[in-house]
Amino acid sequence: MANITAAMVKDLREKTGAGMMDCKTALNETGGDIEAAIDWLRKKGLSKAAKKSDRVAAEGLVGVAVSGVNGVVVEVNSETDFVARNEEFQALVKTIALVAVEKGESDVAALKNQHYPGGAGAVADAISNAIATIGENMTLRRVAALGVSDGVIGQYVHNAISDGLGKIGVIVALESTGDKVQLADLGRKIAMHVAAASPLALDASGLDPATLEREKNVLREKNAGKPAHVLDKIVESGLKTYFKEVTLVEQAYIHDNGKTVGQAVAEAAKAVGAPVALKGFARYALGEGIEKQEADFAAEVAAAASGQA
Structure with missing residues:
Protein backbone atom coordinates (compact mmCIF):
# COMPACT_ATOMS: atom_id res chain seq x y z
CA MET A 1 0.00 0.00 0.00
CA SER A 53 -15.30 27.83 -5.24
CA ASP A 54 -14.92 31.03 -7.31
CA ARG A 55 -18.60 31.96 -7.15
CA VAL A 56 -19.59 34.85 -4.89
CA ALA A 57 -21.41 33.62 -1.79
CA ALA A 58 -23.19 36.53 -0.11
CA GLU A 59 -26.45 34.92 0.98
CA GLY A 60 -26.91 32.19 3.59
CA LEU A 61 -27.54 32.38 7.33
CA VAL A 62 -26.25 33.79 10.57
CA GLY A 63 -26.36 31.30 13.43
CA VAL A 64 -26.37 31.96 17.19
CA ALA A 65 -25.71 29.39 19.91
CA VAL A 66 -25.51 29.84 23.69
CA SER A 67 -24.39 27.27 26.22
CA GLY A 68 -24.27 28.32 29.87
CA VAL A 69 -22.08 31.42 30.18
CA ASN A 70 -20.69 31.12 26.62
CA GLY A 71 -22.14 32.20 23.31
CA VAL A 72 -21.16 32.41 19.64
CA VAL A 73 -22.41 33.92 16.42
CA VAL A 74 -21.35 32.52 13.04
CA GLU A 75 -21.97 33.47 9.43
CA VAL A 76 -22.12 30.78 6.75
CA ASN A 77 -22.65 32.07 3.23
CA SER A 78 -24.23 30.53 0.15
CA GLU A 79 -24.81 31.86 -3.36
CA THR A 80 -28.59 32.23 -3.22
CA ASP A 81 -31.29 32.89 -0.65
CA PHE A 82 -33.00 29.65 -1.70
CA VAL A 83 -30.32 27.63 0.06
CA ALA A 84 -31.12 29.35 3.36
CA ARG A 85 -34.47 27.56 3.23
CA ASN A 86 -32.80 24.20 2.66
CA GLU A 87 -33.09 22.02 5.79
CA GLU A 88 -29.67 20.45 5.16
CA PHE A 89 -28.02 23.87 4.99
CA GLN A 90 -29.86 25.03 8.11
CA ALA A 91 -28.66 21.94 9.98
CA LEU A 92 -25.10 22.64 8.79
CA VAL A 93 -25.11 26.22 10.11
CA LYS A 94 -26.73 25.22 13.40
CA THR A 95 -24.23 22.42 13.96
CA ILE A 96 -21.26 24.67 13.14
CA ALA A 97 -22.53 27.15 15.74
CA LEU A 98 -22.90 24.36 18.31
CA VAL A 99 -19.34 23.16 17.62
CA ALA A 100 -18.05 26.72 18.01
CA VAL A 101 -19.79 27.28 21.36
CA GLU A 102 -18.72 23.89 22.67
CA LYS A 103 -15.08 24.62 21.83
CA GLY A 104 -15.24 28.34 22.62
CA GLU A 105 -13.86 28.90 19.15
CA SER A 106 -13.53 32.40 17.69
CA ASP A 107 -11.09 31.64 14.85
CA VAL A 108 -12.45 30.54 11.48
CA ALA A 109 -9.44 28.42 10.49
CA ALA A 110 -9.43 26.63 13.84
CA LEU A 111 -13.19 26.08 13.71
CA LYS A 112 -12.92 24.52 10.26
CA ASN A 113 -10.52 21.94 11.70
CA GLN A 114 -12.80 20.98 14.60
CA HIS A 115 -14.55 17.61 14.43
CA TYR A 116 -18.01 17.76 12.88
CA PRO A 117 -20.43 15.67 14.96
CA GLY A 118 -22.19 12.80 13.26
CA GLY A 119 -19.90 12.86 10.25
CA ALA A 120 -16.50 11.62 9.16
CA GLY A 121 -14.11 14.51 9.26
CA ALA A 122 -13.95 18.16 10.24
CA VAL A 123 -16.25 21.16 9.83
CA ALA A 124 -14.45 21.98 6.56
CA ASP A 125 -15.30 18.52 5.24
CA ALA A 126 -18.96 18.98 6.16
CA ILE A 127 -19.02 22.25 4.21
CA SER A 128 -17.37 20.62 1.18
CA ASN A 129 -19.87 17.77 1.30
CA ALA A 130 -22.76 20.23 1.49
CA ILE A 131 -21.39 22.08 -1.54
CA ALA A 132 -21.27 18.84 -3.51
CA THR A 133 -24.76 17.81 -2.40
CA ILE A 134 -26.62 21.12 -2.62
CA GLY A 135 -24.71 22.45 -5.62
CA GLU A 136 -23.74 25.94 -4.49
CA ASN A 137 -20.55 27.50 -3.22
CA MET A 138 -20.58 27.94 0.57
CA THR A 139 -18.13 29.55 2.97
CA LEU A 140 -17.73 29.77 6.71
CA ARG A 141 -17.01 33.49 6.72
CA ARG A 142 -16.62 34.45 10.38
CA VAL A 143 -17.23 33.52 14.00
CA ALA A 144 -17.25 35.49 17.25
CA ALA A 145 -17.38 34.16 20.81
CA LEU A 146 -18.18 35.75 24.16
CA GLY A 147 -18.10 34.38 27.69
CA VAL A 148 -18.47 35.52 31.30
CA SER A 149 -17.42 33.94 34.58
CA ASP A 150 -20.88 34.51 36.06
CA GLY A 151 -23.93 35.99 34.38
CA VAL A 152 -25.67 35.42 31.05
CA ILE A 153 -25.16 35.69 27.31
CA GLY A 154 -28.15 37.50 25.86
CA GLN A 155 -29.12 36.60 22.32
CA TYR A 156 -31.37 37.78 19.53
CA VAL A 157 -31.88 36.68 15.92
CA HIS A 158 -33.65 39.01 13.50
CA ASN A 159 -35.68 37.61 10.59
CA ALA A 160 -35.35 34.16 12.16
CA ILE A 161 -36.29 31.25 9.92
CA SER A 162 -35.53 28.68 12.61
CA ASP A 163 -34.36 28.65 16.22
CA GLY A 164 -31.02 30.47 16.31
CA LEU A 165 -30.87 31.08 12.55
CA GLY A 166 -31.64 34.25 10.63
CA LYS A 167 -30.32 37.33 8.81
CA ILE A 168 -28.93 39.22 11.82
CA GLY A 169 -27.52 37.54 14.91
CA VAL A 170 -26.46 39.23 18.15
CA ILE A 171 -24.94 38.04 21.41
CA VAL A 172 -24.40 40.23 24.48
CA ALA A 173 -22.30 39.40 27.55
CA LEU A 174 -23.65 40.49 30.94
CA GLU A 175 -21.61 39.69 34.02
CA SER A 176 -23.44 39.57 37.35
CA THR A 177 -24.17 37.30 40.31
CA GLY A 178 -27.79 38.47 40.26
CA ASP A 179 -31.02 36.78 39.21
CA LYS A 180 -30.40 34.97 35.94
CA VAL A 181 -33.98 35.18 34.70
CA GLN A 182 -33.98 38.96 35.01
CA LEU A 183 -30.50 39.10 33.46
CA ALA A 184 -31.59 36.97 30.50
CA ASP A 185 -34.49 39.34 29.84
CA LEU A 186 -32.16 42.34 29.98
CA GLY A 187 -29.65 40.57 27.74
CA ARG A 188 -32.27 39.86 25.09
CA LYS A 189 -33.47 43.48 25.14
CA ILE A 190 -29.94 44.81 24.75
CA ALA A 191 -29.30 42.30 21.95
CA MET A 192 -32.41 43.60 20.19
CA HIS A 193 -31.07 47.13 20.64
CA VAL A 194 -27.73 46.11 19.10
CA ALA A 195 -29.51 44.53 16.13
CA ALA A 196 -31.44 47.75 15.51
CA ALA A 197 -28.83 50.40 16.38
CA SER A 198 -25.70 48.63 15.05
CA PRO A 199 -23.11 50.17 17.41
CA LEU A 200 -19.47 50.12 16.31
CA ALA A 201 -18.02 49.46 19.77
CA LEU A 202 -18.94 48.95 23.40
CA ASP A 203 -17.50 52.34 24.40
CA ALA A 204 -15.17 55.02 23.06
CA SER A 205 -12.04 53.06 24.03
CA GLY A 206 -13.11 50.25 21.70
CA LEU A 207 -13.34 52.36 18.58
CA ASP A 208 -10.75 51.93 15.84
CA PRO A 209 -8.19 54.79 16.12
CA ALA A 210 -8.36 55.22 12.34
CA THR A 211 -12.13 55.68 12.57
CA LEU A 212 -11.69 58.31 15.27
CA GLU A 213 -9.07 60.16 13.28
CA ARG A 214 -11.30 60.16 10.21
CA GLU A 215 -14.16 61.62 12.26
CA LYS A 216 -11.84 64.31 13.66
CA ASN A 217 -10.72 65.23 10.15
CA VAL A 218 -14.33 65.57 8.99
CA LEU A 219 -15.08 67.90 11.90
CA ARG A 220 -11.95 69.95 11.23
CA GLU A 221 -12.71 70.31 7.50
CA LYS A 222 -16.31 71.30 8.16
CA ASN A 223 -15.09 74.07 10.48
CA ALA A 224 -11.95 75.12 8.64
CA GLY A 225 -10.91 78.73 9.17
CA LYS A 226 -11.91 78.97 12.81
CA PRO A 227 -9.29 79.79 15.46
CA ALA A 228 -7.34 76.77 16.75
CA HIS A 229 -8.74 76.95 20.30
CA VAL A 230 -12.28 77.18 18.95
CA LEU A 231 -11.69 74.34 16.51
CA ASP A 232 -10.40 72.10 19.31
CA LYS A 233 -13.60 72.65 21.30
CA ILE A 234 -15.74 71.97 18.24
CA VAL A 235 -13.90 68.70 17.59
CA GLU A 236 -14.23 67.67 21.24
CA SER A 237 -17.96 68.42 21.24
CA GLY A 238 -18.43 66.70 17.91
CA LEU A 239 -16.74 63.55 19.14
CA LYS A 240 -19.03 63.42 22.18
CA THR A 241 -22.01 63.52 19.83
CA TYR A 242 -20.39 60.85 17.66
CA PHE A 243 -19.87 58.57 20.66
CA LYS A 244 -23.57 58.84 21.48
CA GLU A 245 -24.33 57.61 17.98
CA VAL A 246 -21.90 54.72 17.64
CA THR A 247 -20.95 53.35 21.09
CA LEU A 248 -23.34 50.94 22.76
CA VAL A 249 -23.17 52.28 26.32
CA GLU A 250 -23.89 55.85 25.16
CA GLN A 251 -26.61 55.14 22.62
CA ALA A 252 -30.20 56.03 23.53
CA TYR A 253 -31.82 52.76 24.66
CA ILE A 254 -34.46 51.75 22.10
CA HIS A 255 -36.69 50.35 24.86
CA ASP A 256 -36.57 53.65 26.78
CA ASN A 257 -35.23 56.68 24.90
CA GLY A 258 -35.05 58.61 28.15
CA LYS A 259 -31.88 56.77 29.16
CA THR A 260 -28.73 55.38 27.58
CA VAL A 261 -27.93 51.68 27.38
CA GLY A 262 -25.26 52.22 30.02
CA GLN A 263 -27.80 53.80 32.36
CA ALA A 264 -30.29 50.98 31.75
CA VAL A 265 -27.63 48.42 32.68
CA ALA A 266 -26.69 50.32 35.85
CA GLU A 267 -30.35 50.60 36.87
CA ALA A 268 -30.88 46.88 36.31
CA ALA A 269 -28.72 46.13 39.35
CA LYS A 270 -31.71 46.84 41.60
CA ALA A 271 -33.96 44.41 39.74
CA VAL A 272 -31.44 41.55 39.57
CA GLY A 273 -30.12 42.05 43.09
CA ALA A 274 -26.46 42.64 42.20
CA PRO A 275 -24.27 44.94 40.07
CA VAL A 276 -24.40 44.28 36.32
CA ALA A 277 -21.49 44.81 33.93
CA LEU A 278 -21.93 44.91 30.15
CA LYS A 279 -18.76 43.14 28.99
CA GLY A 280 -19.19 42.98 25.23
CA PHE A 281 -21.33 42.23 22.20
CA ALA A 282 -21.06 40.72 18.72
CA ARG A 283 -23.38 41.54 15.84
CA TYR A 284 -23.35 39.86 12.42
CA ALA A 285 -25.60 40.96 9.57
CA LEU A 286 -25.71 38.54 6.67
CA GLY A 287 -23.50 39.53 3.74
CA GLU A 288 -22.37 42.90 5.13
CA GLY A 289 -19.16 43.99 3.44
CA ILE A 290 -19.40 41.43 0.62
CA GLU A 291 -19.48 42.86 -2.88
CA LYS A 292 -22.42 41.15 -4.53
CA GLN A 293 -22.56 40.44 -8.24
CA GLU A 294 -25.65 41.80 -9.94
CA ALA A 295 -27.19 39.15 -12.15
CA ASP A 296 -29.39 39.87 -15.17
CA PHE A 297 -31.95 37.13 -14.61
CA ALA A 298 -33.84 37.85 -17.82
CA ALA A 299 -30.62 37.60 -19.85
CA GLU A 300 -29.74 34.31 -18.15
CA VAL A 301 -33.14 32.82 -19.02
CA ALA A 302 -32.87 34.02 -22.61
CA ALA A 303 -29.39 32.56 -22.92
CA ALA A 304 -30.53 29.25 -21.50
CA ALA A 305 -33.48 29.14 -23.88
CA SER A 306 -31.20 29.68 -26.88
CA GLY A 307 -28.75 27.03 -25.71
CA GLN A 308 -25.99 29.50 -24.83
CA ALA A 309 -25.91 28.68 -21.09
Missing part, protein backbone atom coordinates in the same frame (compact mmCIF):
# COMPACT_ATOMS: atom_id res chain seq x y z
CA ALA A 2 1.31 3.47 -0.93
CA ASN A 3 2.41 5.79 1.84
CA ILE A 4 -0.27 8.49 1.85
CA THR A 5 1.10 11.64 3.47
CA ALA A 6 -0.77 14.63 4.89
CA ALA A 7 0.81 16.80 2.19
CA MET A 8 -0.66 14.57 -0.53
CA VAL A 9 -4.10 14.76 1.06
CA LYS A 10 -3.82 18.56 1.33
CA ASP A 11 -2.73 18.85 -2.31
CA LEU A 12 -5.64 16.74 -3.55
CA ARG A 13 -8.09 18.64 -1.38
CA GLU A 14 -6.91 21.98 -2.79
CA LYS A 15 -7.20 20.65 -6.35
CA THR A 16 -10.70 19.21 -5.95
CA GLY A 17 -12.38 20.87 -2.99
CA ALA A 18 -13.41 17.43 -1.74
CA GLY A 19 -13.45 16.51 1.95
CA MET A 20 -10.28 15.43 3.72
CA MET A 21 -11.45 11.88 4.37
CA ASP A 22 -12.68 11.52 0.77
CA CYS A 23 -9.28 12.67 -0.49
CA LYS A 24 -7.49 10.18 1.72
CA THR A 25 -9.75 7.37 0.51
CA ALA A 26 -9.20 8.39 -3.13
CA LEU A 27 -5.42 8.31 -2.70
CA ASN A 28 -5.58 4.90 -1.02
CA GLU A 29 -7.78 3.58 -3.81
CA THR A 30 -5.39 4.83 -6.51
CA GLY A 31 -2.07 3.98 -4.87
CA GLY A 32 -1.18 7.62 -4.23
CA ASP A 33 -1.58 8.75 -7.85
CA ILE A 34 -2.87 12.34 -7.63
CA GLU A 35 -4.31 12.52 -11.16
CA ALA A 36 -6.00 9.13 -10.79
CA ALA A 37 -7.35 10.24 -7.42
CA ILE A 38 -8.85 13.36 -9.03
CA ASP A 39 -10.63 11.15 -11.58
CA TRP A 40 -11.78 8.81 -8.78
CA LEU A 41 -13.33 11.74 -6.92
CA ARG A 42 -14.95 13.07 -10.09
CA LYS A 43 -16.53 9.68 -10.78
CA LYS A 44 -17.88 9.63 -7.24
CA GLY A 45 -19.25 13.16 -7.67
CA LEU A 46 -17.10 14.46 -4.83
CA SER A 47 -15.07 17.11 -6.63
CA LYS A 48 -17.95 19.42 -7.46
CA ALA A 49 -16.98 21.87 -4.75
CA ALA A 50 -13.85 22.97 -6.61
CA LYS A 51 -15.84 24.07 -9.65
CA LYS A 52 -17.98 26.33 -7.49
Whole structure:
Protein backbone atom coordinates (compact mmCIF):
# COMPACT_ATOMS: atom_id res chain seq x y z
CA MET A 1 0.00 0.00 0.00
CA ALA A 2 1.31 3.47 -0.93
CA ASN A 3 2.41 5.79 1.84
CA ILE A 4 -0.27 8.49 1.85
CA THR A 5 1.10 11.64 3.47
CA ALA A 6 -0.77 14.63 4.89
CA ALA A 7 0.81 16.80 2.19
CA MET A 8 -0.66 14.57 -0.53
CA VAL A 9 -4.10 14.76 1.06
CA LYS A 10 -3.82 18.56 1.33
CA ASP A 11 -2.73 18.85 -2.31
CA LEU A 12 -5.64 16.74 -3.55
CA ARG A 13 -8.09 18.64 -1.38
CA GLU A 14 -6.91 21.98 -2.79
CA LYS A 15 -7.20 20.65 -6.35
CA THR A 16 -10.70 19.21 -5.95
CA GLY A 17 -12.38 20.87 -2.99
CA ALA A 18 -13.41 17.43 -1.74
CA GLY A 19 -13.45 16.51 1.95
CA MET A 20 -10.28 15.43 3.72
CA MET A 21 -11.45 11.88 4.37
CA ASP A 22 -12.68 11.52 0.77
CA CYS A 23 -9.28 12.67 -0.49
CA LYS A 24 -7.49 10.18 1.72
CA THR A 25 -9.75 7.37 0.51
CA ALA A 26 -9.20 8.39 -3.13
CA LEU A 27 -5.42 8.31 -2.70
CA ASN A 28 -5.58 4.90 -1.02
CA GLU A 29 -7.78 3.58 -3.81
CA THR A 30 -5.39 4.83 -6.51
CA GLY A 31 -2.07 3.98 -4.87
CA GLY A 32 -1.18 7.62 -4.23
CA ASP A 33 -1.58 8.75 -7.85
CA ILE A 34 -2.87 12.34 -7.63
CA GLU A 35 -4.31 12.52 -11.16
CA ALA A 36 -6.00 9.13 -10.79
CA ALA A 37 -7.35 10.24 -7.42
CA ILE A 38 -8.85 13.36 -9.03
CA ASP A 39 -10.63 11.15 -11.58
CA TRP A 40 -11.78 8.81 -8.78
CA LEU A 41 -13.33 11.74 -6.92
CA ARG A 42 -14.95 13.07 -10.09
CA LYS A 43 -16.53 9.68 -10.78
CA LYS A 44 -17.88 9.63 -7.24
CA GLY A 45 -19.25 13.16 -7.67
CA LEU A 46 -17.10 14.46 -4.83
CA SER A 47 -15.07 17.11 -6.63
CA LYS A 48 -17.95 19.42 -7.46
CA ALA A 49 -16.98 21.87 -4.75
CA ALA A 50 -13.85 22.97 -6.61
CA LYS A 51 -15.84 24.07 -9.65
CA LYS A 52 -17.98 26.33 -7.49
CA SER A 53 -15.30 27.83 -5.24
CA ASP A 54 -14.92 31.03 -7.31
CA ARG A 55 -18.60 31.96 -7.15
CA VAL A 56 -19.59 34.85 -4.89
CA ALA A 57 -21.41 33.62 -1.79
CA ALA A 58 -23.19 36.53 -0.11
CA GLU A 59 -26.45 34.92 0.98
CA GLY A 60 -26.91 32.19 3.59
CA LEU A 61 -27.54 32.38 7.33
CA VAL A 62 -26.25 33.79 10.57
CA GLY A 63 -26.36 31.30 13.43
CA VAL A 64 -26.37 31.96 17.19
CA ALA A 65 -25.71 29.39 19.91
CA VAL A 66 -25.51 29.84 23.69
CA SER A 67 -24.39 27.27 26.22
CA GLY A 68 -24.27 28.32 29.87
CA VAL A 69 -22.08 31.42 30.18
CA ASN A 70 -20.69 31.12 26.62
CA GLY A 71 -22.14 32.20 23.31
CA VAL A 72 -21.16 32.41 19.64
CA VAL A 73 -22.41 33.92 16.42
CA VAL A 74 -21.35 32.52 13.04
CA GLU A 75 -21.97 33.47 9.43
CA VAL A 76 -22.12 30.78 6.75
CA ASN A 77 -22.65 32.07 3.23
CA SER A 78 -24.23 30.53 0.15
CA GLU A 79 -24.81 31.86 -3.36
CA THR A 80 -28.59 32.23 -3.22
CA ASP A 81 -31.29 32.89 -0.65
CA PHE A 82 -33.00 29.65 -1.70
CA VAL A 83 -30.32 27.63 0.06
CA ALA A 84 -31.12 29.35 3.36
CA ARG A 85 -34.47 27.56 3.23
CA ASN A 86 -32.80 24.20 2.66
CA GLU A 87 -33.09 22.02 5.79
CA GLU A 88 -29.67 20.45 5.16
CA PHE A 89 -28.02 23.87 4.99
CA GLN A 90 -29.86 25.03 8.11
CA ALA A 91 -28.66 21.94 9.98
CA LEU A 92 -25.10 22.64 8.79
CA VAL A 93 -25.11 26.22 10.11
CA LYS A 94 -26.73 25.22 13.40
CA THR A 95 -24.23 22.42 13.96
CA ILE A 96 -21.26 24.67 13.14
CA ALA A 97 -22.53 27.15 15.74
CA LEU A 98 -22.90 24.36 18.31
CA VAL A 99 -19.34 23.16 17.62
CA ALA A 100 -18.05 26.72 18.01
CA VAL A 101 -19.79 27.28 21.36
CA GLU A 102 -18.72 23.89 22.67
CA LYS A 103 -15.08 24.62 21.83
CA GLY A 104 -15.24 28.34 22.62
CA GLU A 105 -13.86 28.90 19.15
CA SER A 106 -13.53 32.40 17.69
CA ASP A 107 -11.09 31.64 14.85
CA VAL A 108 -12.45 30.54 11.48
CA ALA A 109 -9.44 28.42 10.49
CA ALA A 110 -9.43 26.63 13.84
CA LEU A 111 -13.19 26.08 13.71
CA LYS A 112 -12.92 24.52 10.26
CA ASN A 113 -10.52 21.94 11.70
CA GLN A 114 -12.80 20.98 14.60
CA HIS A 115 -14.55 17.61 14.43
CA TYR A 116 -18.01 17.76 12.88
CA PRO A 117 -20.43 15.67 14.96
CA GLY A 118 -22.19 12.80 13.26
CA GLY A 119 -19.90 12.86 10.25
CA ALA A 120 -16.50 11.62 9.16
CA GLY A 121 -14.11 14.51 9.26
CA ALA A 122 -13.95 18.16 10.24
CA VAL A 123 -16.25 21.16 9.83
CA ALA A 124 -14.45 21.98 6.56
CA ASP A 125 -15.30 18.52 5.24
CA ALA A 126 -18.96 18.98 6.16
CA ILE A 127 -19.02 22.25 4.21
CA SER A 128 -17.37 20.62 1.18
CA ASN A 129 -19.87 17.77 1.30
CA ALA A 130 -22.76 20.23 1.49
CA ILE A 131 -21.39 22.08 -1.54
CA ALA A 132 -21.27 18.84 -3.51
CA THR A 133 -24.76 17.81 -2.40
CA ILE A 134 -26.62 21.12 -2.62
CA GLY A 135 -24.71 22.45 -5.62
CA GLU A 136 -23.74 25.94 -4.49
CA ASN A 137 -20.55 27.50 -3.22
CA MET A 138 -20.58 27.94 0.57
CA THR A 139 -18.13 29.55 2.97
CA LEU A 140 -17.73 29.77 6.71
CA ARG A 141 -17.01 33.49 6.72
CA ARG A 142 -16.62 34.45 10.38
CA VAL A 143 -17.23 33.52 14.00
CA ALA A 144 -17.25 35.49 17.25
CA ALA A 145 -17.38 34.16 20.81
CA LEU A 146 -18.18 35.75 24.16
CA GLY A 147 -18.10 34.38 27.69
CA VAL A 148 -18.47 35.52 31.30
CA SER A 149 -17.42 33.94 34.58
CA ASP A 150 -20.88 34.51 36.06
CA GLY A 151 -23.93 35.99 34.38
CA VAL A 152 -25.67 35.42 31.05
CA ILE A 153 -25.16 35.69 27.31
CA GLY A 154 -28.15 37.50 25.86
CA GLN A 155 -29.12 36.60 22.32
CA TYR A 156 -31.37 37.78 19.53
CA VAL A 157 -31.88 36.68 15.92
CA HIS A 158 -33.65 39.01 13.50
CA ASN A 159 -35.68 37.61 10.59
CA ALA A 160 -35.35 34.16 12.16
CA ILE A 161 -36.29 31.25 9.92
CA SER A 162 -35.53 28.68 12.61
CA ASP A 163 -34.36 28.65 16.22
CA GLY A 164 -31.02 30.47 16.31
CA LEU A 165 -30.87 31.08 12.55
CA GLY A 166 -31.64 34.25 10.63
CA LYS A 167 -30.32 37.33 8.81
CA ILE A 168 -28.93 39.22 11.82
CA GLY A 169 -27.52 37.54 14.91
CA VAL A 170 -26.46 39.23 18.15
CA ILE A 171 -24.94 38.04 21.41
CA VAL A 172 -24.40 40.23 24.48
CA ALA A 173 -22.30 39.40 27.55
CA LEU A 174 -23.65 40.49 30.94
CA GLU A 175 -21.61 39.69 34.02
CA SER A 176 -23.44 39.57 37.35
CA THR A 177 -24.17 37.30 40.31
CA GLY A 178 -27.79 38.47 40.26
CA ASP A 179 -31.02 36.78 39.21
CA LYS A 180 -30.40 34.97 35.94
CA VAL A 181 -33.98 35.18 34.70
CA GLN A 182 -33.98 38.96 35.01
CA LEU A 183 -30.50 39.10 33.46
CA ALA A 184 -31.59 36.97 30.50
CA ASP A 185 -34.49 39.34 29.84
CA LEU A 186 -32.16 42.34 29.98
CA GLY A 187 -29.65 40.57 27.74
CA ARG A 188 -32.27 39.86 25.09
CA LYS A 189 -33.47 43.48 25.14
CA ILE A 190 -29.94 44.81 24.75
CA ALA A 191 -29.30 42.30 21.95
CA MET A 192 -32.41 43.60 20.19
CA HIS A 193 -31.07 47.13 20.64
CA VAL A 194 -27.73 46.11 19.10
CA ALA A 195 -29.51 44.53 16.13
CA ALA A 196 -31.44 47.75 15.51
CA ALA A 197 -28.83 50.40 16.38
CA SER A 198 -25.70 48.63 15.05
CA PRO A 199 -23.11 50.17 17.41
CA LEU A 200 -19.47 50.12 16.31
CA ALA A 201 -18.02 49.46 19.77
CA LEU A 202 -18.94 48.95 23.40
CA ASP A 203 -17.50 52.34 24.40
CA ALA A 204 -15.17 55.02 23.06
CA SER A 205 -12.04 53.06 24.03
CA GLY A 206 -13.11 50.25 21.70
CA LEU A 207 -13.34 52.36 18.58
CA ASP A 208 -10.75 51.93 15.84
CA PRO A 209 -8.19 54.79 16.12
CA ALA A 210 -8.36 55.22 12.34
CA THR A 211 -12.13 55.68 12.57
CA LEU A 212 -11.69 58.31 15.27
CA GLU A 213 -9.07 60.16 13.28
CA ARG A 214 -11.30 60.16 10.21
CA GLU A 215 -14.16 61.62 12.26
CA LYS A 216 -11.84 64.31 13.66
CA ASN A 217 -10.72 65.23 10.15
CA VAL A 218 -14.33 65.57 8.99
CA LEU A 219 -15.08 67.90 11.90
CA ARG A 220 -11.95 69.95 11.23
CA GLU A 221 -12.71 70.31 7.50
CA LYS A 222 -16.31 71.30 8.16
CA ASN A 223 -15.09 74.07 10.48
CA ALA A 224 -11.95 75.12 8.64
CA GLY A 225 -10.91 78.73 9.17
CA LYS A 226 -11.91 78.97 12.81
CA PRO A 227 -9.29 79.79 15.46
CA ALA A 228 -7.34 76.77 16.75
CA HIS A 229 -8.74 76.95 20.30
CA VAL A 230 -12.28 77.18 18.95
CA LEU A 231 -11.69 74.34 16.51
CA ASP A 232 -10.40 72.10 19.31
CA LYS A 233 -13.60 72.65 21.30
CA ILE A 234 -15.74 71.97 18.24
CA VAL A 235 -13.90 68.70 17.59
CA GLU A 236 -14.23 67.67 21.24
CA SER A 237 -17.96 68.42 21.24
CA GLY A 238 -18.43 66.70 17.91
CA LEU A 239 -16.74 63.55 19.14
CA LYS A 240 -19.03 63.42 22.18
CA THR A 241 -22.01 63.52 19.83
CA TYR A 242 -20.39 60.85 17.66
CA PHE A 243 -19.87 58.57 20.66
CA LYS A 244 -23.57 58.84 21.48
CA GLU A 245 -24.33 57.61 17.98
CA VAL A 246 -21.90 54.72 17.64
CA THR A 247 -20.95 53.35 21.09
CA LEU A 248 -23.34 50.94 22.76
CA VAL A 249 -23.17 52.28 26.32
CA GLU A 250 -23.89 55.85 25.16
CA GLN A 251 -26.61 55.14 22.62
CA ALA A 252 -30.20 56.03 23.53
CA TYR A 253 -31.82 52.76 24.66
CA ILE A 254 -34.46 51.75 22.10
CA HIS A 255 -36.69 50.35 24.86
CA ASP A 256 -36.57 53.65 26.78
CA ASN A 257 -35.23 56.68 24.90
CA GLY A 258 -35.05 58.61 28.15
CA LYS A 259 -31.88 56.77 29.16
CA THR A 260 -28.73 55.38 27.58
CA VAL A 261 -27.93 51.68 27.38
CA GLY A 262 -25.26 52.22 30.02
CA GLN A 263 -27.80 53.80 32.36
CA ALA A 264 -30.29 50.98 31.75
CA VAL A 265 -27.63 48.42 32.68
CA ALA A 266 -26.69 50.32 35.85
CA GLU A 267 -30.35 50.60 36.87
CA ALA A 268 -30.88 46.88 36.31
CA ALA A 269 -28.72 46.13 39.35
CA LYS A 270 -31.71 46.84 41.60
CA ALA A 271 -33.96 44.41 39.74
CA VAL A 272 -31.44 41.55 39.57
CA GLY A 273 -30.12 42.05 43.09
CA ALA A 274 -26.46 42.64 42.20
CA PRO A 275 -24.27 44.94 40.07
CA VAL A 276 -24.40 44.28 36.32
CA ALA A 277 -21.49 44.81 33.93
CA LEU A 278 -21.93 44.91 30.15
CA LYS A 279 -18.76 43.14 28.99
CA GLY A 280 -19.19 42.98 25.23
CA PHE A 281 -21.33 42.23 22.20
CA ALA A 282 -21.06 40.72 18.72
CA ARG A 283 -23.38 41.54 15.84
CA TYR A 284 -23.35 39.86 12.42
CA ALA A 285 -25.60 40.96 9.57
CA LEU A 286 -25.71 38.54 6.67
CA GLY A 287 -23.50 39.53 3.74
CA GLU A 288 -22.37 42.90 5.13
CA GLY A 289 -19.16 43.99 3.44
CA ILE A 290 -19.40 41.43 0.62
CA GLU A 291 -19.48 42.86 -2.88
CA LYS A 292 -22.42 41.15 -4.53
CA GLN A 293 -22.56 40.44 -8.24
CA GLU A 294 -25.65 41.80 -9.94
CA ALA A 295 -27.19 39.15 -12.15
CA ASP A 296 -29.39 39.87 -15.17
CA PHE A 297 -31.95 37.13 -14.61
CA ALA A 298 -33.84 37.85 -17.82
CA ALA A 299 -30.62 37.60 -19.85
CA GLU A 300 -29.74 34.31 -18.15
CA VAL A 301 -33.14 32.82 -19.02
CA ALA A 302 -32.87 34.02 -22.61
CA ALA A 303 -29.39 32.56 -22.92
CA ALA A 304 -30.53 29.25 -21.50
CA ALA A 305 -33.48 29.14 -23.88
CA SER A 306 -31.20 29.68 -26.88
CA GLY A 307 -28.75 27.03 -25.71
CA GLN A 308 -25.99 29.50 -24.83
CA ALA A 309 -25.91 28.68 -21.09
